Amino acid sequence: MVPSSREAILLEARRCFAEQGFDGTSLNDIAAGVGLRKPSLLHHFASKEAIYRDVFETSLADFIVRVEAAVAEQDQAGWSKLDHVVTAAFEFFTDNAEFVRIMRREALDGQGHLGVDLGTVLKPLFDRAVGFFENEIGAGRFRKHDPEQLIITGTSAIMGYFSDVPFWRGVLDRDPLSEDALAARLDHFREFFRAALEP
C-alpha cells in the first residue's frame, strides 16, 4: 500500500526534526524528501508548527501508553518489575530512535516549540517511579540510593545512547543501531543497574 501524502510528510518530517531540529528544518527540506512542493505540505497541515506538533505529540503519547502498559503488565516487585519496564522502554526507543532525539531536543531547549512542557507531562511518571524506588529501598530489595537521582541516572544512560547516535557512531566506529549493538547496550544496562541496585 502506498502511504498517503499526509503519512509521507509526517515520516520525513520526523526524520528531519530528529536530525536537524525544528529551527534547522525548513519546509523545503521536508517537501524535497517527500517529493512535493512547499505549498502542498500546507494543504495537509496548517503550519510548520502543526507538523511538528503531530510528529512529537503522537510519539510522546505512544511512549506514555507503552510505559504505562509495562507497569501494569507485571505485578511482581523488585528487580524483575524494574527490569520489565526498563526493557519495554528500551524496545520503544529501539523502534522510535528518531523520537528520542526529538525528545532530547525538547529537554534541551527549555522553551519548546509547542505550548506543552515536556517536564509537566512526564512528571506524573517520574513521581510514580520515585514512589516505586522508595518502596523497594524501604523493603530492602534495593540498596539505598536517592530515588530521584536513580531516575536521572537511568533515563540519561538510556536516552544518551539513542539521542547521540551520530556521536557514538564516530567514537565506536560502528552502527549503534544495529541489532547486535542494541542487544549489547540493553544487556549492559540491565547488568549494570542490577549490580548497583541489588543488595
Place this chain on the structure above:
Amino acid sequence: MVPSSREAILLEARRCFAEQGFDGTSLNDIAAGVGLRKPSLLHHFASKEAIYRDVFETSLADFIVRVEAAVAEQDQAGWSKLDHVVTAAFEFFTDNAEFVRIMRREALDGQGHLGVDLGTVLKPLFDRAVGFFENEIGAGRFRKHDPEQLIITGTSAIMGYFSDVPFWRGVLDRDPLSEDALAARLDHFREFFRAALEP
C-alpha cells in the same frame, strides 16, 4: 574591569547557543543581549559561524586540558583514580554548564555547524578510558562490565543532568544548578558507580 566588546559577545553568544542552539540564535539575539547592533558584532568576528567556532572550540579545548590534567595528577589505580577524573570533569561541567548543552547539541546534530567532528576529537580520550577499564577489570579491581558501555553509561549520566537542566527543573521543581543540588548529584553519581564497579 569592564569586559571588552569581544568578550561580552562571546559570553552572550554562549548563553544563546546553549539555550536555543545555532539555528535558533540570530545575530540580533546576541547583539541585543550585549547592547550593540548586528553589524558591530561582525566587526569583531567574520561571521556567525566564526562566533560559534570560538565559543565551542575554546571550551572544548579547556575541557580536554582539564581532563588530561586530572588523569595525569593522580597516579593511583582503581576506584580512587576514576573518582578523581570523574570529579574533575563534573567540576568542569559545573563551571561550564552552558558548554555541556552546546556539546550535546553537537552530539545530537550529526552534521555539526563546524568542520570539526566531535567524535573524532574525543575518540582518543575515549580509547584511553577503554584501556583503563580493561586494565582495572583484568586486575580484578572492578567488576566485569564492557568498558565501552561503561563509558557510554557514565558520560550520559553526567551530561544528561547538565544538558537537560530546563527539563529537570520542571520535573524536580527546583534549580538543578544550585550548590546543594550539584553536590547531591555528584555524591549520587560517585556512590552509584562505586556500587556497580567495586567487587
Place this chain on the structure above:
DNA sequence: GTCTATATAAGGATAGAC
C-alpha cells in the same frame, strides 16, 4: 568601534490556476 542604510537570500505562508 559603532552606527544607519542596504543588498541579498531564505523562510513561512497565501492566492489562485489546473
Place this chain on the structure above:
DNA sequence: GTCTATCCTTATATAGAC
C-alpha cells in the same frame, strides 16, 4: 491535491558615515 507565483518577514552580511 498539487502546482506556480507572490507576499511578507527575518536572517546574514556589506558599505560607508561618524
